[in-house]
Structure formats: C-alpha cells, structure tokens
Amino acid sequence: MERLIVKGGTRLQGTIPVSGCKNAVLPIAVAAAILGDGVSVLHNVPNLTDVKTLSAVLEGLGATTKIKKSSLYIEPINHLEYEAPYELVRKMRASIYVLGPLVAKLGKAKVSFPGGCAIGPRPIDLHIRGLEHLGAEVTVESGYIYAQAKRLVGTEMYLMGPHGPSVGATANIMMAATLAEGTTVIRGAACEPHISDLARFLNAMGADIEGIGTSVLTIHGVKQLRGTEHTVISDDIEAGTFIVASAITRGDVYVKGITPQQIPAISEKLTEAGVELDWDDNGVRVTTPREIRGIDVTTEPFPGFPTDMQAQIMGLLCLASGTSIIMENVHTDRYIHAAELNRMGADIMLDGSKAVINGVGRLSGAPVMASDLRAGAVLVAVGMAAIGETIVSRVYHIDRGYESIEEKLNNVGANIKRVTDNGEET
Ligand code: UD1
Numbered sequence: 121m122e123r124l125i126v127k128g129g130t131r132l133q134g135t136i137p138v139s140g141c142k143n144a145v146l147p148i149a150v151a152a153a154i155l156g157d158g159v160s161v162l163h164n165v166p167n168l169t170d171v172k173t174l175s176a177v178l179e180g181l182g183a184t185t186k187i188k189k190s191s192l193y194i195e196p197i198n199h200l201e202y203e204a205p206y207e208l209v210r211k212m213r214a215s216i217y218v219l220g221p222l223v224a225k226l227g228k229a230k231v232s233f234p235g236g237c238a239i240g241p242r243p244i245d246l247h248i249r250g251l252e253h254l255g256a257e258v259t260v261e262s263g264y265i266y267a268q269a270k271r272l273v274g275t276e277m278y279l280m281g282p283h284g285p286s287v288g289a290t291a292n293i294m295m296a297a298t299l300a301e302g303t304t305v306i307r308g309a310a311c312e313p314h315i316s317d318l319a320r321f322l323n324a325m326g327a328d329i330e331g332i333g334t335s336v337l338t339i340h341g342v343k344q345l346r347g348t349e350h351t352v353i354s355d356d357i358e359a360g361t362f363i364v365a366s367a368i369t370r371g372d373v374y375v376k377g378i379t380p381q382q383i384p385a386i387s388e389k390l391t392e393a394g395v396e397l398d399w400d401d402n403g404v405r406v407t408t409p410r411e412i413r414g415i416d417v418t419t420e421p422f423p424g425f426p427t428d429m430q431a432q433i434m435g436l437l438c439l440a441s442g443t444s445i446i447m448e449n450v451h452t453d454r455y456i457h458a459a460e461l462n463r464m465g466a467d468i469m470l471d472g473s474k475a476v477i478n479g480v481g482r483l484s485g486a487p488v489m490a491s492d493l494r495a496g497a498v499l500v501a502v503g504m505a506a507i508g509e510t511i512v513s514r515v516y517h518i519d520r521g522y523e524s525i526e527e528k529l530n531n532v533g534a535n536i537k538r539v540t541d542n543g544e545e546t
Contacts (some may be wrong), residue, residue, distance in 0.1 A: 121513070121514070121515070121516065121540070121541050122515045122516070122538055122539065122540055122541070122546060123511055123512060123513045123515060123538070123539055123540075123541065124500060124503075124511070124512040124515050124518075124525075124526060124536050124537070124538055124539075125509060125510075125511055125536065125537045125538075125539055126485070126499075126500055126503030126504055126506075126509065126510040126511075126512060126534070126535070126536050127504075127509055127534075127535035127536070128484075128485050128503060128504065128505065128506035128507050128508050128509060128510065129505070129506075129507065130369060130504045130505070130533055130534050130535055131369045131370060131371050131533060132365060132366050132369045132371030132372075132373050132504070132529065132532045132533050132534060133371050133372050133373065133532055133533050134373065134374070134531060134532035134533065135373070135374040135375075135376050135532070136362045136373055136374070136375055136376065136528050136529075136531070136532055137376045137377055137528070138354040138355055138358055138359045138362070138375060138376060138377040138378050138403075139164070139166035139167075139190075139354070139355055139358055139523045140163075140164035140165050140166045140190065140352040140353070140354060140355060141166075141313070141314050141317065141352055141353050141354060141355040141356065141357075141358075142166055142168055142170055142171070142355060142357075142358075142521050143214075143287070143312070143314040143355075143357075144313075144314035144317040144318060144352050144353055145162065145165050145166065145171055145174075145192070145352050146170065146171070146174050146214045146217060147214075147217045147291040147292075147295065147314075147318045148162060148317065148318055148321045148350065148352065149162065149171070149174055149175070149178065149185075149192060149194060150174070150178070150217040150218055150221055150295070151221060151295050151318065151321060151322055151325065151345075152194040152196065152321075152325075152347065152348075153178040153181070153183035153185070153194050153196050153197060154178075154181070154183075154196065154197065154200070154218060154221035154222060154225055155196075155221050155224065155225060155295060155298060155299065155322075155325065155345045156194075156196045156325055156345050156346060156347045156348070157196065157344055157345065157346055157347065158196070158346050158347030159193060159194065159195050159196075159347045160193075160194045160196075160325075160347040160348055160349070160350070161191055161192070161193055161194075161347075161349045161350075162191065162192040162194070162349075162350055162351075162352055163190065163191050163349070163350070163351040163352065164190055164351050164352045164353075164354070165187065165190050165191060165192040165352060166190070166355065166358075166523040167187075167190070167523050167524070168519065168520060168521060168522075168523055169516065169519050169520050170212055170214070170520045170521060171187075171192070173208070173211045173212045173215075174212065174214065174215065175187070175192075176208060177204060177208045177209070177212075177215045177218065178194070178218075180201070180204065180205070180208055181197055181200060181201045181202075181203075181204065181218065181222075182197035182198065182199055182200055182201050183195060183196055183197045194347075196347065200222070200225065200226055202222055202226050202228050202229050202230055203229075203230040203231075204218050204219075204222075204229075204230070204231040204232060205232055206232035206263060206264075208232075209231065209232035209233075209234055210232065210234070212520075213234040213242065213288075214288070215231070215232075215234065216231065216234050216244055216247060216288060216292065217288070217291060217292055217295070218231060219231045219247060219251070219265060219267060219292060220247070220250070220251060220292035220293055220295050220296030221292075221295045221296060222267075223251060223256050223267045223268065223269055223272065223296060224272055224295065224296040224297075224298070224299040224300065225299060227268060227269060227270055227271070228266075228267065228268040228269075229265070229266070229267045229268075230264050230265070230266050231264065231265050231267075232263060232264055232265075233260060233263050233264060233265055242451070243281075244265075244288070244289075245281070246279055246281050246286045246288075246289035247286075247288060247289045247292045247293070248260075248265065248267075249277075249279070249289075250277060250279055250289055250292065250293035250296075250306075251267055251269075251272075251292075251293065251296060253275050253277040253293075254269065254272040254273060254274070254275060254293070254296060254297060254300055254304065255269050255271075255272055255273040255275075256268060256269040256272060257269065271300070271301050272296055272297070272299065272300035272301070272341075273300055273301050273302060274297060274300045274301060274302035274303045274304035274339070274340075274341050275302075275304060275305075276304075276305040276307070277293075277304070277305070277306055277307065278307045278308050279293060279306050279307065279308045279309060280307075280308030283449060283450050283451075283452070284420065284421040284449075284450065285308050285309055285310040285311070285335065285421050286310060287310040287312050287314070287315060287421075289310075290306065290309045290310040290315055290337070291310075291315060291318055293306060294306065294309070294315075294318070294319065294322070294329065294337055294339060295318075295322065297339040297341065298322050298325075298327040298328075298329070298339060298341065298342060298345060299341060299342065299343075299344075299345070300339075300341040301341055302340075302341055303338060303339065303340050303341065304337075304338070304339045304341070305336065305337070305338050305339075306336070306337045306339070307335065307336050308335060309331075309334070309335050309336065309337045310335075310421060310422065311333060311334060311335055311421070311422050311423065312421070312422040312426075313353055313356055313381075313382050313422070314353065314356075316332050316333045317352060317353045319332040319337070320332065320350075321348070321350045322345070324348040324349075324350055325345040325346055325347070325348050326342055326344065326345045326346050327339070327342060327345060328340035328341075328342055353382070354377045354378055354382070356378065356382040356383050356386075356426070357426065357428045357429060357494070357521075358521075358522060358523075359375050359377070359378035359382070359383060360383055360386045360426075360429045360432065361429070361432050361494075361497045361498075361501070361522070362375045362406075362528075363375055363383075363386065363390060363395070363397070363404065363406050364390070364429070364432040364433060364435065364436050364498075364501060365432075365500075365501040365504065365529070366406040366407075366408070367390065367393075367395040367406060367408045367412065367436055368435060368436050368439060368501050368502055368504065368505050369501075369504050369505045369533075369534075370408045370505070371406070371407075371408075371532070371533070372405070372406070372407050373405070373406050373532060374403055374404070374405045374406075375403050375404050375406060376402055376403040377402065377403055378403055378404060380399050380404070384423050385420075385423060385424050385425040385426070386425065386426070386429055386433075387404075389415060389417055389425055389433065390433075390436075392413070392415050393412050393413050393414075393415045393436065393437070393440060394408065394410050394411060394412050394413045395407075395408050395412070396408065396409060411440075411441050412436060412437070412439055412440040412441065412479075413440055413441060413442065414437060414440040414441060414442035414443050414444040414477070414479055415437070415440070415444055416444060416445045416446070416447075417430070417433055417437075417444070417445075417446045417447070418446075418447040418449055419446075419447065419448050419449050419450050420449055420450065421450065426450075427448065427449075427450035427451050427454060428494050429494070430446060430448055430454060430494070431454075431457045431494045431495045431497070431498040432494065432497060432498045432501060433446070434446060434457065434458065434461065434468070434475065434477060434498065435457075435461060435498035435499075435501050435502045437477045437479065438461055438466040438467075438468070438477060438479065438480060438483060438502065439479060439480070439481065439482070439483070439502075439505070440477075440479040441479050442478075442479055443476060443477065443478050443479070444476075444477045444479070445474060445475070445476055445477070446474070446475040446477065447473060447474055448473045448474075448475070449473065452472070452473040453473070454492075455470050455475060456491035456492070456495060457491060457492075457494075457495035457498055457499070458470055458475060460488040460489060460491070460495070460499055461483070461498070461499075461502065463486045463488055464483040464484060464485065464486045464488065464499075464502060464503075464506060464510065465480055465482070465483045465484045465486075466480055466483060467479075467480050482505075482506070482507060483502050483505070483506040483507070484506055484507045484508055485503060485506045485507060485508035485509040485510040485511075486510060486511075487510075487511040487513070488503075488510060488511070488512055488513070489512070489513050489514050490512055490513065490514040490515060490517040490518055491514070491517070492517055493517045493518055493520045493521035493522065494521070495517070496512060496514065496515065496517045496518035497518060497521075497522060497525070499512045500512055500518070500525065500526075500529070500536065504529070504534050504535075504536075513541075515538070526538055
C-alpha cells in the first residue's frame with residue numbers, strides 16, 4: 121500500500137487543469153457497453169482506478185474496452201452476460217449501474233447487492249422501485265438482485281428518496297427507460313451536471329430524452345441505440361477540491377476547465393467565506409487575500425452544496441475565524457474525516473448529522489488515514505498548509521477519484537511524495 125508524505129508550509133501558485141468527471145464517465149461507459157450497438161469513443165476520460173474497475177466489470181459482461189491516453193474505446197457486447205458477480209461489484213458501488221441497462225437490453229439481470237461503505241449504508245431501494253415501475257420483477261436472494269422483464273414498459277414515476285433525489289437511481293432508470301416501450305416520466309430526478317451529461321450521451325446514441333437538467337425527465341423509448349463519440353464534462357468536484365486547496369494554502373491558482381454553472385453552490389459558499397473567485401471563459405482564478413470567515417453549509421442535491429465537497433470545505437473552515445456549522449443532509453454520517461482533522465489540531469464536534477467547527481488558525485502535520493476519496497483529498501489539502509509533515513495512508517481511496525493528485529499539486533508548488541509502506545519512493 122502507498123502513502124503520501126505532504127510537506128507543510130507550502131503555497132499553491134500556477135494553473136491546475138481539471139480532468140474529466142468521474143461520476144459522468146461511469147454511467148456513460150455502462151450505457152456505451154450495454155445499450156449501444158456499435159463502438160463508442162469517450163474523450164476526456166480521467167485515468168482513475170474507478171474507471172479501470174468499471175472497465176473490468178464491463179469486460180466481465182463481454183464488452184471490449186481500450187484506453188488510449190484520455191480516450192476510452194468501448195465495443196459493446198455481442199454475446200452479453202447478464203451476471204455481474206460480487207468479486208467485481210464489491211470493489212465499486214457504481215457497478216449497480218449495469219442493472220437497469222441489462223434488464224432493458226437482455227430482459228434479465230443478476231447483479232451482486234453492493235455493500236455499505238465508509239460514507240454510510242447507501243441503500244438501493246429507489247433503483248429497485250424504479251425498475252418495478254417499468255414492469256420488471258425484482259427479487260433479492262443470497263446477496264444478488266435478480267430482475268427480469270420481457271420488455272420494460274414506460275410509465276410515470278416519482279423517484280425521490282428520504283434524502284432527496286438519487287443520482288444513481290436516476291441514471292439507472294433513465295438508461296433502462298431509453299429502450300422501454302412507450303414514454304417514461306421520472307419526477308424527482310437528480311439534476312447533477314453528470315446526469316445531464318449522461319442524458320446528452322444517450323441522446324447522441326439515438327435516445328429521446330427531454331427535460332435534461334431539470335427534475336422531470338421524459339424519456340420516449342426507442343428500439344435501438346447506436347455507438348457514438350462524446351467528450352465527457354469536466355469534474356466539478358475535482359475543480360472544487362483544487363479551489364479549496366488553493367484557499368487553504370492562501371495560494372493564487374487558476375483552475376482551468378470549469379464553468380460557474382457547474383459549481384454554483386461551491387462558488388457562493390467560498391465567496392461568502394472570503395475566497396475571491398475571478399471567472400473567465402476557461403476557468404477561475406482563486407485568491408484569498410483576507411482572513412477566511414466561518415460560515416454555515418448544508419449539503420443538498422444539485423444545485424445545492426454537494427456532499428462530495430463537504431470534507432474539503434470542512435478542512436477550510438478549520439482554518440477560519442469563528443465558528444462554522446455543517447449540516448450533512450445527503451449521506452448523514454459522512455464524517456469519518458472529522459476525527460482525522462482533529463488529530464491535526466482541528467476543533468470539530470459532531471452531533472448526528474451536524475458538525476460544529478471552531479476555527480483554529482493553523483493545523484499541524486500528523487499521520488492520518490484517508491477513509492474515502494474526498495476525505496483523503498482534504499487531508500492532503502490541509503497537510504500542504506500545516507506545520508510539519510502529514511503522512512496520508514490508504515491513498516488508494518484518493519486514486520479512485522483524483523488523477524495524478526500529487527503531480528497536479530506539485531506542479532503548482534506543493535511538496536508531496538508518494539512512498540510505499542516500507543518508505544520507498546514510487
Ligand atoms: C452519487 C455519487 C456520490 C455522491 C452521491 C450524492 C457516483 C458514482 N457517486 O452516489 O459520489 O456522494 O451521488 O451526490 O456518482 N438513497 C436511497 N435509496 C436509493 C438510493 C439512494 O435512499 O436507492 C439515498 C442515499 O442513501 C443518499 C441519497 O439518497 O442519502 C443520495 O444518494 P445517491 O444520489 O443515490 O448517491 P449515489 O448515486 O450512490
């Protein structure tokens with residue numbers, strides 16, 4: 121296993137390019153491999169372990185995938201398998217995306233039930249309910265979800281869960297509905313930019329989806345989808361992470377390849393905290409000339425403040441003046457990183473889904489552990505501004521969602537080394 125050794129006291133200065141959006145690539149690759157007839161080519165694909173894991177899942181189902189620089193070639197499945205086994209699905213929850221498309225294309229699917237993870241139990245009842253609305257018969261037995269339907273039939277459904285819309289269920293059901301008979305209306309659909317990117321990709325394949333970017337998606341079923349070429353949108357969360365990292369180190373960084381429309385709540389909250397964001401057509405210059413102010417943040421589905429940026433903004437607020445409150449409304453117990461930040465000298469108190477953060481001005485380096493990919497990113501970010509050295513273990517979490525994180529940060533003034541557990545540099 122590898123660790124990152126982050127030297128503190130650095131200030132970021134320069135340009136950081138944003139990679140393609142992980143959470144867009146995953147369902148798009150599934151759609152290309154299972155729903156399409158003919159080769160698809162995806163551009164702007166980040167080099168991440170999650171993309172490799174998904175490619176392995178798709179190869180397991182019979183597809184051929186090839187990655188060349190940042191383009192992913194996907195040849196769909198001629199002789200499609202309908203089973204996604206536990207050994208592959210357990211590595212990545214997003215493998216559940218194959219469920220809807222397999223039923224739509226083959227009339228049946230057997231997909232391992234994904235487990236919980238460090239950010240909570242993460243149920244899939246909405247995925248199942250959505251498929252049942254489309255006429256599938258779904259059972260759960262011995263750790264597997266079995267779903268079957270001769271042909272899915274379009275219908276109206278309300279797909280909202282107790283914590284709002286579900287990104288995963290919206291993607292799954294939207295993909296399944298493209299090949300259903302008749303029209304499907306999903307009310308309470310997730311509006312995240314990566315859901316819109318998936319919908320645009322499906323339309324380019326020949327699907328007929330209306331209401332893209334809104335909470336009501338209307339999907340007119342078609343008989344067949346073809347392969348196509350698509351450039352994946354840039355990663356809003358990666359961009360948000362670099363913007364916060366710049367603010368944490370009081371740097372002067374141009375984050376290239378992001379638009380204000382992709383990160384409205386992140387921009388708003390950082391501005392409220394005193395971070396200056398100067399947008400142009402290609403990206404944003406981030407400077408932090410004044411003290412960071414404590415603010416209150418509530419995580420919500422898009423266009424609200426994303427749960428995937430909660431850990432990062434918590435890291436920034438540890439260094440703010442005054443007290444901040446975070447309410448985590450999406451993954452209500454996603455706070456393992458708080459204990460790690462406290463080990464570095466932060467003052468964070470947890471009370472259920474609420475975190476109270478008293479700003480401390482400065483953190484000090486310590487050995488810490490990445491519990492999920494965003495939690496890992498914040499430890500690297502605060503480590504760069506801390507006194508002394510921070511050793512972040514379980515780096516594989518970070519590699520799931522950040523392409524060459526140390527390379528991108530070292531290029532703008534960080535001092536981060538990747539070492540193996542026995543201390544050898546990699
Ligand atoms: C996706 C993202 C993840 C992000 C999350 C919320 C991917 C690969 N992952 O995860 O990074 O944190 O969106 O923006 O895109 N829920 C149910 N029943 C369900 C499904 C979800 O109750 O069947 C609940 C969840 O427990 C959670 C909320 O709905 O409280 C939102 O979850 P969801 O949007 O589905 O998250 P994912 O798609 O798993």
